[in-house]
Amino acid sequence: MALNIEQIVADLKESTILELNDLVKAIEEEFGVTAAAPVAAAGAGESSAAEQTEFTVELTSAGDSKIKVIKAVREATGLGLKEAKGLVDGAPAAIKENVSKEEAETLKEALEAAGASVEVK
Secondary structure (H helix, E strand, O other): OOOOHHHHHHHHHHOOHHHHHHHHHHHHHHHOOOOOOOOHHHHHHHHHHHOOOOEEEEEEEOOOOHHHHHHHHHHHHOOOHHHHHHHHHOOOEEEEEEEOHHHHHHHHHHHHHOOOEEEEO
């Protein structure tokens, strides 16, 4: 017996939510499976976040001392005045990506000392 996939899909489209729910329950009982999403996948994502080794420093706001923040961005990145100003004006913007935790924290402290709001991701 060959399945007619198109007919099955057409029948599913015409079914109500209650009918589909009954279908899922019947399949679960007949084959001993579950349609629930695995909970272990969420736990695995959390543990990999704890092991993060590379960070992105993102400028969220220049604050009141925009000129000081531009200078701090120039020092940290080696960009020219125009490029650094563009980054600061375009906040939120990533200042440095894929840096170590120590470098990210140092950069965050320097930018916050200049008056900026910074987030490390």
